[in-house]
Amino acid sequence: MSLFKVIQENCPHCNAIQEIKYYQTVNVTLEPNLKEEVLSGTLNSKKCTNCRKEITIFSGLLYHDMENRLMFEVKVSDEQDERKAETLNEFKKNGYIYREVHSYPELVEKIHIFDNKLNDQVVESVSNKLKAMLDESLKQVKETDIEFNVFFKKIEKGLFKKKLVFFCFSHPSQIMEMKYEIKNLSANERKDLYTIDSLRG
Numbered sequence: 132m133s134l135f136k137v138i139q140e141n142c143p144h145c146n147a148i149q150e151i152k153y154y155q156t157v158n159v160t161l162e163p164n165l166k167e168e169v170l171s172g173t174l175n176s177k178k179c180t181n182c183r184k185e186i187t188i189f190s191g192l193l194y195h196d197m198e199n200r201l202m203f204e205v206k207v208s209d210e211q212d213e214r215k216a217e218t219l220n221e222f223k224k225n226g227y228i229y230r231e232v233h234s235y236p237e238l239v240e241k242i243h244i245f246d247n248k249l250n251d252q253v254v255e256s257v258s259n260k261l262k263a264m265l266d267e268s269l270k271q272v273k274e275t276d277i278e279f280n281v282f283f284k285k286i287e288k289g290l291f292k293k294k295l296v297f298f299c300f301s302h303p304s305q306i307m308e309m310k311y312e313i314k315n316l317s318a319n320e321r322k323d324l325y326t327i328d329s330l331r332g
């Protein structure tokens with residue numbers, strides 16, 4: 132079941148007060164259209180009734196895919212909830228894969244990884260490698276604390292070469308694509324890449 136709240140909120144642009152509906156839980160098996168909204172980033176945003184500009188609500192979100200037994204949670208606070216932890220454990224016992232993320236882009240990345248039937252731990256190890264390399268190269272050019280963001284995009288299935296494709300940026304205005312050939316993975320990683328069930332408790 133999907134859960135949402137309706138609140139009265141002022142538009143951050145023009146201050147007009149209005150009703151805003153935002154989701155706390157989306158069940159994308161029962162409501163597949165909500166998955167589209169999560170992927171396009173429109174789930175918890177609406178156009179202001181007055182100025183027509185975008186209002187986005189930043190809140191925690193639980194993404195629930197019953198069909199593939201996936202549960203991803205966007206956490207915006209460190210609050211611990213014992214009853215919720217118990218419920219989560221029940222899901223994990225039933226073979227659910229649970230992941231905690233801290234932003235919407237990370238949530239979208241998780242969805243893409245599992246939509247491609249890939250093991251997110253292997254993908255993450257590649258993404259960490261690329262990030263370390265990019266951060267290092269940036270440091271060599273100039274003294275800086277700027278770090279790269281690296282997100283999985285897709286898997287490219289060429290005739291001979293399969294590649295993991297990532298998009299990387301240190302600033303959202305300069306997005307570039309990086310490809311990592313699957314043959315460069317270690318033997319174990321190659322074996323694990325297409326094994327998702329090993330991630331299930």
Ligand SMILES: [Zn+2]
Pocket residue numbers: 142143144145146147179180181182183184
């Ligand atoms: Zn407005």
